[in-house]
Amino acid sequence: MSTDEELRCMLMRGGTSKGAYFLAEDLPADAGARDDLLLRVMGSPDPRQIDGLGGAHPLTSKVAVVSRSQSPDAEVDYLFLQVGVDRAEVSDRQNCGNLLAGVGPFAVERGLVAARDGHTSVRIRMVNSGDHATATFPTPDRRVSYAGPAEISGVPGTAAPVVIEFERGSNPLLPTGHARDIVADTPVTCVDNGMPTVLIAASSLHVTGYERPRDLEEDLTLHDRLQRIRLEAGLLMGLGDVSETTVPKLSLLAPPTNGGAVMTRTFIPVRCHTAIGVLGAASVAAGLRVHGGVGQDVARLPDNGGRLRIEHPTGFLDIESEIDDGTPGAAPVARRTAVVRTARKIFDGTVFPRPAGAALHP
Structure with a gap:
């Protein structure tokens, strides 16, 4: 694990969100210490997140934690964490399908999955819910390519398509048991x-x-x-x-x-x-x-x-x-869900969190 004075990090756009991607091994194993560190990385709590990576909006204050999967049914595990903007809170109560678009490319970039020549598919376990998805994206010459013709609303320009196929979830489609x-x-x-x-x-x-x-x-x-x-x-x-x-x-x-x-x-x-x-x-x-x-x-x-x-x-x-x-x-059940998204690597390097214990003033 890196020290909290400097931390290996990749900033990526995933779909219409943006977040910091980390290997689990580069973060503290203790959830409380991890969350404290991520608040300092993102610059929270502060409505502008002026002292960190966050973009002052929930869509740009997100974190993906990725590791080799603990499940035999997946290649990588993906834990999504929503970092509060003006509140000192980090939540793991939900998934994020937008940052999911960057998990496969990130896993290849970090050597968790070997790329194939042409296209690579990565089976991902979404730790927040236990559900699975498979992301397929171009890897010409066994390298991730982020350039391509796919357009998605809310993102300027084009990028390489990331096709995400979701497996049927474990939760009931209608949690209350009623259509209305x-x-x-x-x-x-x-x-x-x-x-x-x-x-x-x-x-x-x-x-x-x-x-x-x-x-x-x-x-x-x-x-x-x-x-x-x-x-x-x-x-x-x-x-x-x-x-x-x-x-x-x-x-x-x-x-x-x-x-x-x-x-x-x-x-x-x-x-x-x-x-x-x-x-x-x-x-x-x-x-x-x-x-x-x-x-x-x-x-x-x-x-x-x-x-x-x-x-x-x-x-x-x-x-x-x-x-x-x-x-x-x-009871109705979901039979098939699939979507095309895009992702892009913005930077890969070292982030320097706000010092632990630094006084915060409104």
């Missing part, structure tokens, strides 16, 4: 296809679902209503008291405007996402296909094929989503 629940006097569908998510028709909250994220964040009446929904839904979904966690996510649904299946505004948990997370989109897509769910009143699903286009404030995310929902009396 009434939570805080609001019809919702609670779904978990890799990310606990509450689907809500925007119209039921007296908003359109097309507002700018900032405008939704500044709506104090909406904020209070969403907080009530999240706390009550968390209990119904078996997540317990979620007042200090980032799950479940809340996704407001509105009819699509650009040929997609649905328009979304997603809260993480109080900031409104300028796009949508991969696993959040996976849960939205599966939830739209649940017979009797709130999405059926809003979405425009294609007549055939498994690809759904999930619209969001800065574009869209295409996701392959199929569920088994045809047997009377049987």
